Amino acid sequence: MTLALFAQYVMNGAMLGMMYALVAVGFTLFFGVLDVIQFSHGDVLAAGAFLALGTWVALTKLGVVSPVLLLAAVVVVSALGTALLGAVFARTLVLPLKGAPQLNVLLVTLMMGTVLREAIRLFYPGGSQPQLFPALLPTTAYGVGGFHLRLDNAILLMAGALLIAATHFFITRTRIGLAIRAVAQDEETARTMGIDFRRIVLVTFGIGSALAAVAGVMDGLYYNEIFFGMGLLLGVIGFAAAIIGGLGNLYGAILGGFLFAALQTIGAVALPFASAYKDVFAFAVVIAIMAARPTGLIGERASERV
Amino acid sequence: MTREGRERLAQALAIVFVAGLSLALREDDFALFLVARVLIVVIACLGLNVQFGYAGVVNFAGATFFGVGGYMAAVLSRGTGVPHLFILVAGGIAAALAGCVLILPVLRTRGHYAALVTIAFALLFRTFLEVNDSLGGPQGLKLPELRIGPWRFNEPIALGRFEASFLLNYVILALFLAALAFALVVRVDRSWIGVQLDAVRLDETSAAAFGIPIARAKITAFTLGNFLAGVAGALSAHMVGFIAPNNYSFGESLILVSILLLGGIGNPWGLPLAAAIVIVLPEQLQVIQEYRYLLYAGLVILILLFRPNGLVPRPLRRLGGA
Amino acid sequence: MGALLRCNGLTRKFGGVVALDGLDLQVEEGEILGLIGPNGSGKTTFFNVLTGVFPATSGEARFGEMPITNFSPQAVYQAGIARTFQRSRLCLPLSLFDNLMVGNHKNLDHGLWFNVVRRRALKRQIEEGRKAARELLELFDPPLAGRLFEPASRVPMIDRRRIEICRALIGKPRLLLLDEPSAGMTRDETRRLMDDLLEARRRLGRLTIVLIEHEMSVIERVTDRCVVLNYGKKIAEGAYRQVAEDPLVRQAYLGLS
Incomplete structure (x- = not known):
């Protein structure tokens, strides 16, 4: 393999890893505060991407041409709108199901994902077909020894890394972040310390969903195309990443996201005769990891008082 | 009348009802197909019920084990002269064996972590089928008609003046197998094994303290459940006459789980109703x-x-x- | 009378914490031994190590002639030790009868063939189980015998404790480990439970019991002998009156110096 091709693989893997990590962080945050898996998270991501596309369409119709303004508006509207959507889900479906069997929560959120997905397909104009996503970033390419580094990809990677760092900062260094961690640690104690539990849950779902929206926009910008079912696989992979890392652990989610992308990339590289098997390989390794580390790579040691 | 007596009566009535319904619909291919499909799905969900409902072993790859049974049936009926009745059993055994691959991670993980193991397996299987050319790839495989002795399933039924669609053959077999599976699962539930599995699901620590072999109980439940899903899958593949990866997606597994929850988890009696709703309703819509x-x-x-x-x-x- | 249970230097560490620190302990055949000590002194850890929930870090335990150190929980049960748990651990959605039969595991046939096909034989075994359950409840708390097919979730706490003890007794263990049977009950309920227990024991023949208990009046009334733990170590041993006077014990409990 040439160095250029190798660099291409690394670039692609890093991009995938970034998106997976952003989705996985959402899963792990939700689990932290409420011990639930929000299985419509992938479809929330798709909703974010379509919200972004809709904003772009509306603004260009209104005659906005400034690329900076367009980009900013698209990202902000998508992130805020999706955050609201996530908070509404939490308020109407997830919080009322507190204390219900895990399986029920899982199925309800999955079905909510189906509702969302179908709603996009049915109600977004032309939603049943893949939609072209506009190139909002400069696509200038720099040739480095046969490898083409596109500016937009570099910006996406950087933005993703910054966002993850910002999330980390937010969770570990701010008051709300502290409250989120307190709730994740022990809901009862957090309540007695005067933390508004409901508010923290809603804020957490808002933040996690906004991250998914950004991942959705990244996906659109990277592949120049979005479609209503895009959240399905991204959601499952994000979930897998959060689990491999160890639920409730921020670093675990990020690690899991990049690990999964690495597995796919390695699968594609190492099985040149059968690169189609890359996902088979990645999921097989996931199963093996679960057998070896049943509570994730950075999982807390599950102990039970007997 | 004892409770068991009442239940036996209810089972008999249910069988008579389905048989009567199918006879009434004997010319209606689509309706018969739906009836057979509901029965087949009930068999698979009975298997999931043993796993989720009794032993508390989560399995989000129900459609995968269903698919393993289907592909096993396709491979055997296309390539060998194995009698078809054995092929149905072989489908179940293949699914049970496929499950053995997952035994270690399934035993070691709990809750969401266990869910991931089976979800990953479901996605793995689906992708594998799509990229594997020897199993037909995305286009899938065709299956020959089912034959058991002189009984040819794809021939319309004509007995004297009685005529019916060929699908009635499949309904009859599916009804027979569903009744058998139902009796098996009810008997398992109403026995020491049922008590043992419930104890394992509800509290592993105290179950172990009273000598219950946790791993063996879970393996038994997981394997039995997958076997039933595999048999159902093999029968389904023959009825449809064709299988493709699309029929065994993760989404299909979720439909099976939703039937289980709608029916009332742990209660085989709710399954036929829930399966009928979930399968027939979208068609009626x-x-x-x-x-x-x-x-x-x-x-x-x-x-x-x-x-x-x-x-x-x-x-x-x-x-x-x- | 020989020692039924003999532990030498039994130790269990959790990370850097020594929850059980070189415990030497003997339980004589037929006695009721009280195990007392402040919270976190290692009493429950001792039960957990003994019954195989956690492996011992070092040391050994012998049950009769059998070395049971690091047996699995299942093997410890088969050897003849049954226990109750600090928090009630009944299977709440199941009937009282099902719960008792969980404890009767070693007398039941769990084969697939037996359970699915030989329904007559199974039915006979169920009848035997019901008879055993009813007999045990009759001598423990007669009204409960008529409630065998109520879900455990629907009976009050004191009855759940009774069922838990019966679940441990129905397999006819040689040694019964009771982990704070009075937890969550009123004084009066505790007294009634202990009366039942003593009465049942009298009729069952001299069952050996190790009892963890915080309620000192219970310990005083019920036990033949006490072992006091603190920080995982045995700090005193003897009849209740004797250990209650022990300055080390008073210090551990009351912080008196």
């Missing part, structure tokens, strides 16, 4: 074709919010009648 999945998903959410234990919640076990 054809008028509003476009919106049926939206409505269906909404309906499932409402049922789970307002009847969290399902349509027919599991009753208390009463060993020895009473």
Whole structure:
């Protein structure tokens, strides 16, 4: 393999890893505060991407041409709108199901994902077909020894890394972040310390969903195309990443996201005769990891008082 | 009349009802197909019920084990002269063996972590089928008709003046197998094994303290469940005459799980009702074709919010009648 | 009378914490031994190590002639030790009868063939189980015998404790480990439970019991002998009156110096 091709693989893997990590962080945050898996998270991501596309369409119709303004508006509207959507889900479906069997929560959120997905397909104009996503970033390419580094990809990677760092900062260094961690640690104690539990849950779902929206926009910008079912696989992979890392652990989610992308990339590289098997390989390794580390790579040691 | 006696009567009535319904619909291919499909799905869900409902082993790859049975049947019936009755059993055995690959991670993980193991397996299997050319790739495989001795399943039935669609053959076999599987699962539930599996699901630590071999109980439940799913898959493949990876997606597995929850987890009696709703309803919603999945998903959410234990919640076990 | 249970230097560490620190302990055949000590002194850890929930870090335990150190929980049960748990651990959705039969595991046939096909034989075994359950409840708390097919979730706490003890007794263990049977009950309920227990024991023949208990009046009334733990170590041993006077014990409990 040439160095250029190798660099291409690394670039692609890093991009995938970034998106997976952003989705996985959402899963792990939700689990932290409420011990639930929000299985419509992938479809929330798709909703974010379509919200972004809709904003772009509306603004260009209104005659906005400034690329900076367009980009900013698209990202902000998508992130805020999706955050609201996530908070509404939490308020109407997830919080009322507190204390219900895990399986029920899982199925309800999955079905909510189906509702969302179908709603996009049915109600977004032309939603049943893949939609072209506009190139909002400069696509200038720099040739480095046969490898083409596109500016937009570099910006996406950087933005993703910054966002993850910002999330980390937010969770570990701010008051709300502290409250989120307190709730994740022990809901009862957090309540007695005067933390508004409901508010923290809603804020957490808002933040996690906004991250998914950004991942959705990244996906659109990277592949120049979005479609209503895009959240399905991204959601499952994000979930897998959060689990491999160890639920409730921020670093675990990020690690899991990049690990999964690495597995796919390695699968594609190492099985040149059968690169189609890359996902088979990645999921097989996931199963093996679960057998070896049943509570994730950075999982807390599950102990039970007997 | 004892409780067991009443239940036996109810089972007999259910069989008579399905048989009567199928006879009434004997010329209607589509209706018969739906009846057979409901029965087949009931068999698979009975298997999931043993796993989720009794032993508490989560399995989000129900459609995968169903698919393993289907592909096994396809490979055997295309390439060998194995009698078809054995092929159905072989489908079950293949699914049970496929499950053995997962035994270690399934035993070691709990809750969401266990869910991931089976979800990953479901996605792995689906991708594998799509990229593997020897199993037909995305286009899938065709299967020959089912034959058991002189009984040819794809021939329309004509006995004297009685005529019926060939699908009635499949309905009859599916009904027979569903009744058998139902009796098996009810018997397992109403026995020491049922008590043992419940104890394992509810509290592993105290179950172990009273000598219950946790791993063996879970393996038994997992394997038995996958076997049933595999048999159902093999029968389904023959009935449809064709299998493709699309039929065994993760989404299909979720449909099986939603049937289980709608029926009332742990209660085989709710399954036929839930399976009928989930399979027949979207077909009846054809008028509003476009919106049926939206409505269906909404309906499932409402049922789970307002009847969290399902349509027919599991009753208390009463060993020895009473 | 020989020692039924003999532990030498039994130790269990959790990370850097020594929850059980070189415990030497003997339980004589037929006695009721009280195990007392402040919270976190290692009493429950001792039960957990003994019954195989956690492996011992070092040391050994012998049950009769059998070395049971690091047996699995299942093997410890088969050897003849049954226990109750601090928090009630009944299977709440199941009937009282099912719960008792969990404890009767070693007398039941769990084969697939037996359970699915030989329904007559199974039915006979169920009848035997019901008879055993009813007999045990009759001598423990007669009204409960008529409630065998109520879910455990629907009986009050004191009855759940009774069922838990019966679940441990129905397999006819040689040694019964009771982990704070009075937890969550009123004084009066505790007294009634202990009366039942003593009465049942009298009729069952001299069952050996190790009892963890915080309620000192219970310990005083019920036990033949006490072992006091603190920080995982045995700090005193003897009849209740004797250990209650022990300055080390008073210090551990009351912080008196």
